[in-house]
Amino acid sequence: MADSTTNQPSRTRDLDKLLLRPGNLVAPIFDPGAQLRDDIGEYARILVVGAGGLGCELLKDLALSGFKNLEVIDMDRIEVTNLNRQFLFRLEDVGKPKAEVAAKRVMERVSGVNIVPHFCRIEDKEIEFYNDFSIIVLGLDSIEARSYINAVACSFLEYDSNDNPIEETVKPMVDGGTEGFKGHARIIMPGSTPCFECTIWLFPPQVKFPLCTLAETPRTPAHCIEYAHLIKWDEVHSGKSFDPDEPEHMKWVYTEAVKRAELFGIQGVTYSLTQGVVKNIIPAIASTNAIVSAACALETLKLVSGCSKTLSNYLTYNGVEGLHVKVTEFVRDKDCLVCGPGVLVELDTTVTLQKFIDILEEHPTLLLSKASVTHRGKNLYMQAPPVLEEMTRSNLKLPLFELMGKVSKDVVHVTGSTTKNDQKTSCLRKLRIAFKGVDGMTDTDMAGGA
Numbered sequence: 001m002a003d004s005t006t007n008q009p010s011r012t013r014d015l016d017k018l019l020l021r022p023g024n025l026v027a028p029i030f031d032p033g034a035q036l037r038d039d040i041g042e043y044a045r046i047l048v049v050g051a052g053g054l055g056c057e058l059l060k061d062l063a064l065s066g067f068k069n070l071e072v073i074d075m076d077r078i079e080v081t082n083l084n085r086q087f088l089f090r091l092e093d094v095g096k097p098k099a100e101v102a103a104k105r106v107m108e109r110v111s112g113v114n115i116v117p118h119f120c121r122i123e124d125k126e127i128e129f130y131n132d133f134s135i136i137v138l139g140l141d142s143i144e145a146r147s148y149i150n151a152v153a154c155s156f157l158e159y160d161s162n163d164n165p166i167e168e169t170v171k172p173m174v175d176g177g178t179e180g181f182k183g184h185a186r187i188i189m190p191g192s193t194p195c196f197e198c199t200i201w202l203f204p205p206q207v208k209f210p211l212c213t214l215a216e217t218p219r220t221p222a223h224c225i226e227y228a229h230l231i232k233w234d235e236v237h238s239g240k241s242f243d244p245d246e247p248e249h250m251k252w253v254y255t256e257a258v259k260r261a262e263l264f265g266i267q268g269v270t271y272s273l274t275q276g277v278v279k280n281i282i283p284a285i286a287s288t289n290a291i292v293s294a295a296c297a298l299e300t301l302k303l304v305s306g307c308s309k310t311l312s313n314y315l316t317y318n319g320v321e322g323l324h325v326k327v328t329e330f331v332r333d334k335d336c337l338v339c340g341p342g343v344l345v346e347l348d349t350t351v352t353l354q355k356f357i358d359i360l361e362e363h364p365t366l367l368l369s370k371a372s373v374t375h376r377g378k379n380l381y382m383q384a385p386p387v388l389e390e391m392t393r394s395n396l397k398l399p400l401f402e403l404m405g406k407v408s409k410d411v412v413h414v415t416g417s418t419t420k421n422d423q424k425t426s427c428l429r430k431l432r433i434a435f436k437g438v439d440g441m442t443d444t445d446m447a448g449g450a
């Protein structure tokens with residue numbers, strides 16, 4: 001790792017075995033040679049999402065695999081409890097942003113690599129930020145964050161008039177995940193392999209308690225903690241949002257949870273349990289992170305270079321008893337509303353948001369009532385909760401064209417309820433909105449619609 005120049009043979013020796021020689025199991029794009037190796041360093045831009053246990057490993061692995069243009073995004077600061085496995089961090093780094101320290105440490109050790117850190121929430125970045133990268137690699141521990149990045153990457157995907165994905169708009173993702181001694185690595189090619197949403201059933205539902213249980217009939221220490229965290233906090237601190245990384249906030253929740261537990265005769269509320277419940281902490285094992293990260297980095301290299309066929313398409317690792325690795329080929333959900341083409345709705349530029357919602361209700365294939373509408377992650381109108389409804393109500397009388405930033409066409413996401421087999425079910429729909437008579441709209445854009 002201590003090479004002074006990047007192209008010393010010792011540094012690239014192993015990489016050269018993959019990139020300089022022809023092979024039988026290579027992808028059609030593979031063109032072996034030193035040029036390929038240099039191009040990977042020069043042109044491939046990789047975003048690593050998350051600078052935690054997996055993220056640290058990913059940055060190191062990718063840097064050592066010849067990638068030189070890396071960026072990393074993470075909103076967290078380093079905590080003492082991270083130090084056992086997030087090996088890029090030291091005691092003196094506690095309190096500093098993970099993304100910044102991780103980038104600095106890898107750059108110190110691997111010469112020639114440039115890593116740009118982003119210390120912010122993934123939602124804080126413009127959608128277009130994510131479009132700049134060749135591949136997005138995810139080292140996350142939350143389903144919500146994965147779901148968000150997945151929706152963003154799939155939003156770049158465009159379909160041709162035959163509903164085939166247009167290759168240049170495919171934004172590949174490599175997703176790693178670990179939980180204790182288990183982990184997975186997967187490849188998502190929006191439009192051809194299943195996206196995160198196509199296989200959302202792979203993830204067990206996160207433990208969430210019904211609010212009525214928390215409010216009226218708590219039975220466990222976790223119920224008391226969530227009561228203090230989700231209900232009591234808002235009652236007492238009107239408007240001030242809870243910050244799980246703020247020790248004072250955590251202490252307040254703990255104290256309230258203890259009071260609650262005493263009231264109902266429940267034992268077992270501790271400060272560490274409070275942290276565990278509130279932050280949804282999943283046990284982390286360094287070796288699992290290392291193995292899953294290695295698989296992800298290799299897949300990233302394969303995607304960029306074509307030096308081997310990629311994983312098809314979901315690898316699971318289980319180290320609980322012995323070691324078990326398996327690859328499963330999942331199939332796309334043809335009706336997926338995130339990675340599919342979406343239903344086309346043509347509108348006049350004067351149509352208000354309210355009128356649009358009415359149109360959805362009468363639309364022959366949608367029959368969508370009580371619609372809430374979001375555009376590129378922004379809530380245009382929300383039916384619930386009441387506070388969001390009130391905040392977005394004034395948008396109803398505005399033209400959708402204006403609310404969507406006067407673009408000729410774009411995708412909106414709509415949630416609501418629809419009738420299926422005489423039964424009302426809630427649903428999420430991706431709709432392609434096209435405004436009539438606006439520049440930039442061509443016949444091809446309009447073809448293949450609903």
Ligand SMILES: [Zn+2]
Nearest residue numbers: 195198336339
């Ligand atoms: Zn999908």
